[in-house]
Amino acid sequence: MSTVSETPFFSVVIPTFNRSDLFPYAVQSILNQTFGDFEIVISDNYSEDSTPETAKQFTDPRVRYVRTPRHFSIPDSWEFARSHAHGKLIIMLSDDDALVDSALEHFHEQAQRYDAEFLFSRVVEYYDKSFPGSERNSVTCPAFSAVSRRVTIEEFIAPFCAFRPKFHLHPSAFAFSRSVAETIARRTGRYFWTNGVEYSAWLSTALFSRAIVYIDLPLTIKGHARKSWTTNISLTNQGKEQIEKLIKDVDQTCRYTPLNNFTMCNLMAEGILLAKNQFREELAPYEFDEVNYLRKTVAELRRRSAMGVNVTAEMEDAVRYSQKYPSLINEFNKHEPKRNEPLRRLRSIAADLGGRTLRRRLKAYQLSYKLKRGPMRMGLTAYGEDFGFNDILECGTFLKSILRSSLVKDDTGQNIQANNMTERRIQVS
Secondary structure, eight states, rough: OOOOOOOSSSSEEEEEESTTTTTHHHHHHHHHHHOOOOEEEEEEOOOOSHHHHHHTTOOTEEEEEEEEEEEEEOOHHHHHHHHHHHHHHEEOOOTTTTTTHHHHHHHHHHHHHTTTTEEEEEEEEEOOTOOOOOSEEEEEEEOOOOOEEEEEEEHHHHHHTTTTSSSOOOOOGGEEEHHHHHHHHHHHHHHSSSSHHHHHHHHHHHOSOOOOHHHHHEEEEEEEEEEEIIIIIIIOOOHHHHHHHHHTTTTOOOSSSSSSSOOOOHHHHHHHHHHHTTTHHHHTOOOOHHOOOOOOHHHHHHHHHHTTTOOOOHHHHHHHHGGGGGGHHHHHTTTTTOTHHHHHHHHHHHHHHHHHHHHHHHHHHHHHHHHHHHHOOSSEEEEEHHHHOSSHHHHOOOOHHHHHTOOBBBTTBBOOOOSTTTEEOOOOO
16 A cells, blocks of 8 residues: 655655646556655646536545636636645646656656756657647657756756747646745745746746756656647637637736737747746846747747647737837738648648658658667657557656667666766656
8 A cells, every 4th residue: 555755755746737637547547656755736727517426536645636626717716735744855747738657756866876866858749639730649759868867957948038949848748846845935926927828937947946957868748638738829719719718717817028929939938928927037138039039929929820729819910010120020921821822732731641640650661660679769759559548647658669769778687878978868767
Protein backbone atom coordinates (compact mmCIF):
# COMPACT_ATOMS: atom_id res chain seq x y z
CA MET A 1 0.00 0.00 0.00
CA SER A 2 1.40 3.40 -1.01
CA THR A 3 1.84 5.96 1.75
CA VAL A 4 1.89 9.73 1.50
CA SER A 5 4.53 11.87 3.14
CA GLU A 6 3.49 14.95 5.10
CA THR A 7 5.87 16.93 2.87
CA PRO A 8 6.37 14.92 -0.32
CA PHE A 9 9.13 15.81 -2.74
CA PHE A 10 6.61 16.51 -5.52
CA SER A 11 3.11 17.91 -5.60
CA VAL A 12 1.55 17.22 -8.99
CA VAL A 13 -1.42 19.56 -9.13
CA ILE A 14 -4.09 18.99 -11.80
CA PRO A 15 -6.52 21.90 -12.27
CA THR A 16 -9.62 20.68 -14.10
CA PHE A 17 -13.07 21.80 -15.19
CA ASN A 18 -15.72 19.62 -16.85
CA ARG A 19 -13.18 17.14 -18.21
CA SER A 20 -14.04 13.96 -16.35
CA ASP A 21 -13.13 12.06 -19.52
CA LEU A 22 -9.60 13.51 -19.68
CA PHE A 23 -8.09 14.15 -16.25
CA PRO A 24 -8.03 10.46 -15.16
CA TYR A 25 -5.31 9.85 -17.76
CA ALA A 26 -3.22 12.64 -16.19
CA VAL A 27 -3.74 11.14 -12.72
CA GLN A 28 -2.88 7.62 -13.84
CA SER A 29 0.31 8.82 -15.55
CA ILE A 30 1.51 10.03 -12.14
CA LEU A 31 0.43 6.87 -10.30
CA ASN A 32 2.54 4.96 -12.86
CA GLN A 33 5.71 6.88 -11.95
CA THR A 34 8.90 5.04 -11.06
CA PHE A 35 9.53 7.65 -8.31
CA GLY A 36 6.96 7.41 -5.54
CA ASP A 37 7.45 10.39 -3.18
CA PHE A 38 4.64 12.54 -4.49
CA GLU A 39 1.10 13.70 -3.89
CA ILE A 40 -1.55 14.36 -6.54
CA VAL A 41 -3.95 17.23 -6.02
CA ILE A 42 -7.03 17.15 -8.28
CA SER A 43 -8.34 20.71 -8.13
CA ASP A 44 -11.90 20.89 -9.47
CA ASN A 45 -12.95 24.35 -10.65
CA TYR A 46 -16.61 23.76 -9.72
CA SER A 47 -17.27 21.26 -12.50
CA GLU A 48 -20.84 20.49 -13.58
CA ASP A 49 -20.07 16.99 -14.91
CA SER A 50 -19.07 13.79 -13.09
CA THR A 51 -15.64 15.11 -12.07
CA PRO A 52 -16.25 14.76 -8.27
CA GLU A 53 -17.37 11.13 -8.56
CA THR A 54 -14.59 10.26 -11.02
CA ALA A 55 -11.93 11.82 -8.80
CA LYS A 56 -13.10 9.90 -5.75
CA GLN A 57 -12.62 6.59 -7.59
CA PHE A 58 -8.86 7.00 -7.08
CA THR A 59 -8.24 5.32 -3.73
CA ASP A 60 -4.46 5.77 -3.57
CA PRO A 61 -3.78 7.83 -0.38
CA ARG A 62 -1.44 10.09 -2.36
CA VAL A 63 -4.42 11.44 -4.31
CA ARG A 64 -6.39 14.37 -2.85
CA TYR A 65 -9.48 16.05 -4.27
CA VAL A 66 -10.28 19.71 -3.65
CA ARG A 67 -13.01 21.88 -5.14
CA THR A 68 -13.39 25.63 -5.51
CA PRO A 69 -16.37 27.21 -3.67
CA ARG A 70 -17.61 28.59 -7.01
CA HIS A 71 -16.36 28.68 -10.60
CA PHE A 72 -13.15 30.73 -10.76
CA SER A 73 -11.34 32.42 -13.63
CA ILE A 74 -8.30 30.54 -14.92
CA PRO A 75 -5.61 32.36 -12.88
CA ASP A 76 -7.80 32.22 -9.74
CA SER A 77 -8.40 28.50 -10.27
CA TRP A 78 -4.67 27.83 -10.67
CA GLU A 79 -3.82 29.92 -7.62
CA PHE A 80 -6.41 28.01 -5.58
CA ALA A 81 -4.96 24.72 -6.84
CA ARG A 82 -1.37 25.73 -6.05
CA SER A 83 -2.31 26.77 -2.52
CA HIS A 84 -3.18 23.14 -1.70
CA ALA A 85 0.25 21.78 -2.63
CA HIS A 86 2.49 20.49 0.19
CA GLY A 87 5.47 19.26 -1.83
CA LYS A 88 8.95 20.70 -2.12
CA LEU A 89 8.56 21.00 -5.91
CA ILE A 90 5.26 21.63 -7.69
CA ILE A 91 4.22 20.54 -11.17
CA MET A 92 1.02 22.06 -12.55
CA LEU A 93 -0.11 19.28 -14.90
CA SER A 94 -2.82 20.28 -17.37
CA ASP A 95 -5.76 17.88 -17.26
CA ASP A 96 -5.33 16.84 -20.89
CA ASP A 97 -1.60 16.09 -20.50
CA ALA A 98 0.49 13.25 -19.05
CA LEU A 99 4.03 12.53 -17.88
CA VAL A 100 6.21 9.68 -19.11
CA ASP A 101 6.51 7.24 -16.20
CA SER A 102 10.17 8.06 -15.43
CA ALA A 103 9.60 11.85 -15.48
CA LEU A 104 9.55 12.42 -11.70
CA GLU A 105 12.61 10.21 -11.29
CA HIS A 106 14.55 12.40 -13.74
CA PHE A 107 13.28 15.63 -12.19
CA HIS A 108 14.26 14.39 -8.72
CA GLU A 109 17.72 13.29 -9.84
CA GLN A 110 18.53 16.63 -11.47
CA ALA A 111 16.99 18.67 -8.67
CA GLN A 112 19.27 16.90 -6.20
CA ARG A 113 22.36 17.12 -8.40
CA TYR A 114 22.08 20.86 -9.06
CA ASP A 115 20.17 21.93 -5.93
CA ALA A 116 17.69 23.30 -8.46
CA GLU A 117 14.46 25.13 -7.69
CA PHE A 118 13.24 25.45 -11.28
CA LEU A 119 13.43 22.59 -13.79
CA PHE A 120 11.83 21.77 -17.11
CA SER A 121 11.90 19.07 -19.77
CA ARG A 122 11.32 18.72 -23.49
CA VAL A 123 7.70 18.32 -24.66
CA VAL A 124 6.11 15.88 -27.09
CA GLU A 125 2.65 16.51 -28.56
CA TYR A 126 -0.05 13.85 -28.69
CA TYR A 127 -3.21 14.30 -30.76
CA ASP A 128 -5.82 11.98 -29.28
CA LYS A 129 -8.66 10.17 -31.04
CA SER A 130 -11.06 13.06 -30.45
CA PHE A 131 -8.80 15.53 -32.24
CA PRO A 132 -10.69 16.88 -35.27
CA GLY A 133 -7.92 16.53 -37.81
CA SER A 134 -5.86 14.02 -39.76
CA GLU A 135 -3.22 14.00 -36.99
CA ARG A 136 -5.55 12.16 -34.58
CA ASN A 137 -3.91 9.42 -32.50
CA SER A 138 -0.40 10.51 -33.42
CA VAL A 139 2.58 11.83 -31.50
CA THR A 140 5.23 14.32 -32.56
CA CYS A 141 8.54 14.05 -30.72
CA PRO A 142 11.34 16.58 -31.31
CA ALA A 143 15.00 15.62 -31.43
CA PHE A 144 16.70 15.57 -28.02
CA SER A 145 20.21 15.20 -26.64
CA ALA A 146 19.50 13.25 -23.39
CA VAL A 147 21.66 15.80 -21.57
CA SER A 148 20.74 17.84 -18.51
CA ARG A 149 22.37 21.20 -17.89
CA ARG A 150 22.09 24.43 -15.97
CA VAL A 151 20.46 27.36 -17.72
CA THR A 152 21.52 30.89 -16.85
CA ILE A 153 18.96 33.55 -15.99
CA GLU A 154 20.10 35.51 -19.03
CA GLU A 155 19.63 32.51 -21.35
CA PHE A 156 16.10 31.90 -20.08
CA ILE A 157 14.77 35.44 -19.66
CA ALA A 158 16.35 37.50 -22.48
CA PRO A 159 14.82 35.60 -25.46
CA PHE A 160 11.59 35.12 -23.50
CA CYS A 161 11.11 38.87 -23.05
CA ALA A 162 12.16 39.48 -26.67
CA PHE A 163 9.26 37.27 -27.74
CA ARG A 164 11.67 34.63 -29.02
CA PRO A 165 11.55 32.00 -26.25
CA LYS A 166 14.37 29.51 -26.50
CA PHE A 167 12.48 26.72 -24.71
CA HIS A 168 9.00 25.22 -24.86
CA LEU A 169 7.07 27.01 -22.09
CA HIS A 170 4.15 24.62 -21.65
CA PRO A 171 3.30 24.57 -17.90
CA SER A 172 3.11 20.77 -17.58
CA ALA A 173 6.83 20.52 -18.40
CA PHE A 174 7.96 22.67 -15.44
CA ALA A 175 8.68 21.91 -11.79
CA PHE A 176 9.08 24.91 -9.49
CA SER A 177 9.94 25.36 -5.84
CA ARG A 178 7.01 25.86 -3.48
CA SER A 179 9.13 28.17 -1.31
CA VAL A 180 10.05 30.34 -4.33
CA ALA A 181 6.38 30.54 -5.34
CA GLU A 182 5.46 31.63 -1.82
CA THR A 183 8.22 34.26 -1.85
CA ILE A 184 6.82 35.70 -5.09
CA ALA A 185 3.26 35.56 -3.72
CA ARG A 186 4.28 37.48 -0.59
CA ARG A 187 5.91 40.15 -2.73
CA THR A 188 3.19 40.57 -5.39
CA GLY A 189 0.06 39.19 -3.75
CA ARG A 190 -0.12 35.88 -5.62
CA TYR A 191 1.84 33.58 -7.94
CA PHE A 192 -0.47 33.04 -10.94
CA TRP A 193 -1.85 36.25 -12.39
CA THR A 194 -2.81 36.01 -16.06
CA ASN A 195 -4.88 33.82 -18.40
CA GLY A 196 -1.61 32.49 -19.81
CA VAL A 197 -0.70 31.39 -16.31
CA GLU A 198 2.85 30.32 -17.06
CA TYR A 199 4.15 33.44 -18.78
CA SER A 200 4.46 35.80 -15.81
CA ALA A 201 5.06 32.95 -13.33
CA TRP A 202 8.04 31.46 -15.17
CA LEU A 203 9.77 34.83 -15.53
CA SER A 204 9.46 35.62 -11.84
CA THR A 205 10.48 32.08 -10.82
CA ALA A 206 13.61 32.28 -12.97
CA LEU A 207 14.58 35.48 -11.15
CA PHE A 208 14.41 33.97 -7.66
CA SER A 209 15.52 30.34 -8.14
CA ARG A 210 18.96 29.13 -7.01
CA ALA A 211 19.42 27.08 -10.16
CA ILE A 212 17.50 26.55 -13.40
CA VAL A 213 17.93 23.14 -15.04
CA TYR A 214 16.88 21.93 -18.47
CA ILE A 215 16.37 18.18 -18.91
CA ASP A 216 16.63 17.50 -22.63
CA LEU A 217 14.45 14.40 -22.60
CA PRO A 218 10.83 14.14 -23.84
CA LEU A 219 9.24 13.61 -20.41
CA THR A 220 6.06 15.67 -20.83
CA ILE A 221 3.21 14.73 -23.18
CA LYS A 222 1.11 17.71 -24.23
CA GLY A 223 -2.33 16.43 -25.14
CA HIS A 224 -4.43 17.84 -27.95
CA ALA A 225 -8.05 16.74 -27.51
CA ARG A 226 -11.24 18.20 -28.92
CA LYS A 227 -11.71 20.10 -25.64
CA SER A 228 -8.12 21.38 -25.42
CA TRP A 229 -7.37 25.10 -25.54
CA THR A 230 -4.67 24.83 -28.19
CA THR A 231 -6.92 22.67 -30.36
CA ASN A 232 -9.64 25.32 -30.35
CA ILE A 233 -7.57 28.50 -30.32
CA SER A 234 -4.62 27.61 -32.58
CA LEU A 235 -4.93 24.33 -34.45
CA THR A 236 -8.51 24.01 -35.70
CA ASN A 237 -11.72 25.95 -36.25
CA GLN A 238 -14.25 24.47 -33.84
CA GLY A 239 -16.75 27.25 -34.51
CA LYS A 240 -17.54 30.47 -32.69
CA GLU A 241 -19.92 28.81 -30.22
CA GLN A 242 -17.34 26.25 -29.08
CA ILE A 243 -14.60 28.88 -28.74
CA GLU A 244 -16.84 31.22 -26.73
CA LYS A 245 -17.84 28.31 -24.47
CA LEU A 246 -14.20 27.47 -23.91
CA ILE A 247 -13.17 31.00 -22.91
CA LYS A 248 -16.28 32.08 -21.01
CA ASP A 249 -14.39 32.02 -17.71
CA VAL A 250 -11.48 34.04 -19.11
CA ASP A 251 -10.88 37.64 -18.12
CA GLN A 252 -11.20 39.37 -21.49
CA THR A 253 -9.44 42.57 -20.38
CA CYS A 254 -5.80 43.03 -21.40
CA ARG A 255 -4.17 45.43 -18.95
CA TYR A 256 -0.69 45.65 -20.41
CA THR A 257 -0.72 44.57 -24.07
CA PRO A 258 -1.26 47.20 -26.78
CA LEU A 259 -3.79 44.91 -28.51
CA ASN A 260 -6.93 43.44 -26.99
CA ASN A 261 -7.43 40.15 -28.83
CA PHE A 262 -7.63 36.55 -27.68
CA THR A 263 -4.57 35.01 -29.30
CA MET A 264 -1.80 32.88 -27.84
CA CYS A 265 0.56 35.75 -28.65
CA ASN A 266 -1.47 38.15 -26.53
CA LEU A 267 -1.57 35.70 -23.64
CA MET A 268 2.20 35.53 -23.70
CA ALA A 269 2.65 39.29 -24.08
CA GLU A 270 0.30 40.03 -21.17
CA GLY A 271 2.30 37.73 -18.91
CA ILE A 272 5.65 39.21 -19.92
CA LEU A 273 4.52 42.81 -19.51
CA LEU A 274 2.86 42.07 -16.17
CA ALA A 275 6.08 40.51 -14.85
CA LYS A 276 8.11 43.47 -16.10
CA ASN A 277 5.73 45.78 -14.26
CA GLN A 278 5.95 43.76 -11.03
CA PHE A 279 9.73 43.35 -11.12
CA ARG A 280 10.76 46.56 -12.85
CA GLU A 281 14.30 46.69 -11.49
CA GLU A 282 15.14 43.02 -11.99
CA LEU A 283 13.65 42.79 -15.50
CA ALA A 284 14.67 46.27 -16.68
CA PRO A 285 17.68 44.93 -18.67
CA TYR A 286 15.40 42.71 -20.76
CA GLU A 287 13.50 44.56 -23.48
CA PHE A 288 10.08 43.53 -24.73
CA ASP A 289 10.31 43.28 -28.53
CA GLU A 290 7.05 44.91 -29.62
CA VAL A 291 7.82 44.56 -33.33
CA ASN A 292 8.29 40.81 -33.00
CA TYR A 293 5.11 40.61 -30.90
CA LEU A 294 3.14 42.39 -33.66
CA ARG A 295 4.72 40.26 -36.39
CA LYS A 296 3.85 37.00 -34.63
CA THR A 297 0.35 38.22 -33.75
CA VAL A 298 -0.44 38.97 -37.40
CA ALA A 299 0.96 35.57 -38.40
CA GLU A 300 -1.26 33.84 -35.84
CA LEU A 301 -4.33 35.77 -36.97
CA ARG A 302 -3.62 34.82 -40.59
CA ARG A 303 -3.41 31.15 -39.63
CA ARG A 304 -6.79 31.45 -37.91
CA SER A 305 -8.25 33.23 -40.92
CA ALA A 306 -6.99 30.46 -43.22
CA MET A 307 -8.98 27.98 -41.10
CA GLY A 308 -12.16 30.00 -41.64
CA VAL A 309 -12.23 31.96 -38.37
CA ASN A 310 -13.42 35.56 -38.73
CA VAL A 311 -10.57 37.67 -37.31
CA THR A 312 -11.25 40.81 -39.35
CA ALA A 313 -11.61 43.11 -36.34
CA GLU A 314 -8.51 41.72 -34.64
CA MET A 315 -6.45 42.02 -37.82
CA GLU A 316 -7.57 45.62 -38.41
CA ASP A 317 -6.65 46.48 -34.82
CA ALA A 318 -3.19 44.92 -35.20
CA VAL A 319 -2.47 46.63 -38.52
CA ARG A 320 -3.74 49.97 -37.17
CA TYR A 321 -1.39 49.80 -34.17
CA SER A 322 1.49 48.72 -36.42
CA GLN A 323 1.31 52.03 -38.32
CA LYS A 324 3.95 53.30 -35.90
CA TYR A 325 6.39 50.89 -37.60
CA PRO A 326 6.31 51.69 -41.37
CA SER A 327 8.66 48.86 -42.29
CA LEU A 328 6.35 46.43 -40.53
CA ILE A 329 3.34 47.63 -42.53
CA ASN A 330 5.32 47.14 -45.75
CA GLU A 331 6.16 43.62 -44.60
CA PHE A 332 2.51 42.84 -43.86
CA ASN A 333 1.40 44.11 -47.27
CA LYS A 334 4.16 42.21 -49.06
CA HIS A 335 3.17 38.92 -47.50
CA GLU A 336 -0.60 39.35 -47.75
CA PRO A 337 -1.93 35.83 -48.46
CA LYS A 338 -4.00 35.22 -51.56
CA ARG A 339 -7.74 34.81 -50.98
CA ASN A 340 -7.90 31.39 -52.58
CA GLU A 341 -4.96 29.98 -50.60
CA PRO A 342 -7.12 27.83 -48.21
CA LEU A 343 -8.94 26.28 -51.20
CA ARG A 344 -5.64 25.58 -52.98
CA ARG A 345 -4.29 23.92 -49.82
CA LEU A 346 -7.37 21.70 -49.47
CA ARG A 347 -7.12 20.58 -53.10
CA SER A 348 -3.44 19.77 -52.62
CA ILE A 349 -4.17 17.68 -49.55
CA ALA A 350 -7.01 15.83 -51.27
CA ALA A 351 -4.91 15.10 -54.37
CA ASP A 352 -1.97 13.81 -52.36
CA LEU A 353 -3.75 11.93 -49.57
CA GLY A 354 -2.92 8.45 -50.84
CA GLY A 355 0.74 9.27 -51.39
CA ARG A 356 1.10 10.80 -47.96
CA THR A 357 -0.40 7.73 -46.33
CA LEU A 358 2.14 5.51 -48.09
CA ARG A 359 5.00 7.82 -47.07
CA ARG A 360 3.78 7.76 -43.49
CA ARG A 361 3.82 3.96 -43.46
CA LEU A 362 7.34 3.95 -44.93
CA LYS A 363 8.50 6.35 -42.22
CA ALA A 364 6.96 4.07 -39.59
CA TYR A 365 8.97 1.13 -40.94
CA GLN A 366 12.15 3.20 -41.01
CA LEU A 367 11.54 4.42 -37.45
CA SER A 368 11.01 0.87 -36.17
CA TYR A 369 14.31 -0.13 -37.76
CA LYS A 370 16.19 2.83 -36.23
CA LEU A 371 14.80 2.22 -32.74
CA LYS A 372 16.18 -1.32 -32.82
CA ARG A 373 19.64 -0.16 -33.84
CA GLY A 374 20.45 2.73 -31.52
CA PRO A 375 19.88 6.32 -30.39
CA MET A 376 17.34 8.61 -32.03
CA ARG A 377 18.84 12.03 -32.78
CA MET A 378 16.09 13.39 -34.99
CA GLY A 379 12.48 14.43 -34.60
CA LEU A 380 9.70 11.98 -35.44
CA THR A 381 5.97 11.69 -35.96
CA ALA A 382 4.35 8.34 -35.22
CA TYR A 383 0.75 7.17 -35.59
CA GLY A 384 -0.96 4.88 -33.10
CA GLU A 385 -2.25 2.54 -35.77
CA ASP A 386 1.36 1.90 -36.83
CA PHE A 387 2.85 1.52 -33.34
CA GLY A 388 -0.02 0.15 -31.25
CA PHE A 389 -1.09 3.05 -29.02
CA ASN A 390 -4.67 4.32 -28.65
CA ASP A 391 -4.58 6.93 -25.89
CA ILE A 392 -2.15 9.26 -24.14
CA LEU A 393 -1.07 6.61 -21.60
CA GLU A 394 -0.31 4.05 -24.29
CA CYS A 395 1.52 6.79 -26.17
CA GLY A 396 3.68 7.21 -23.04
CA THR A 397 4.49 3.49 -23.18
CA PHE A 398 5.55 3.89 -26.81
CA LEU A 399 7.80 6.80 -25.82
CA LYS A 400 9.69 4.47 -23.48
CA SER A 401 11.28 2.86 -26.52
CA ILE A 402 12.36 6.29 -27.73
CA LEU A 403 13.94 7.04 -24.35
CA ARG A 404 15.68 3.68 -24.15
CA SER A 405 17.22 4.23 -27.57
CA SER A 406 18.85 7.46 -26.31
CA LEU A 407 20.85 5.69 -23.60
CA VAL A 408 24.59 5.68 -24.28
CA LYS A 409 26.81 3.54 -22.02
CA ASP A 410 30.54 2.98 -21.85
CA ASP A 411 32.29 -0.42 -21.61
CA THR A 412 31.56 -0.68 -17.89
CA GLY A 413 27.84 -0.17 -18.38
CA GLN A 414 27.95 3.34 -16.93
CA ASN A 415 26.52 6.44 -18.57
CA ILE A 416 29.00 8.42 -20.66
CA GLN A 417 29.68 11.84 -19.14
CA ALA A 418 29.48 14.92 -21.35
CA ASN A 419 32.72 16.85 -21.79
CA ASN A 420 31.20 19.94 -20.22
CA MET A 421 31.14 19.42 -16.44
CA THR A 422 27.86 21.35 -16.20
CA GLU A 423 26.18 18.72 -18.37
CA ARG A 424 25.53 15.05 -17.79
CA ARG A 425 24.19 12.26 -19.95
CA ILE A 426 20.90 11.21 -18.43
CA GLN A 427 20.16 7.65 -17.32
CA VAL A 428 17.12 6.41 -19.21
CA SER A 429 15.20 3.64 -17.51
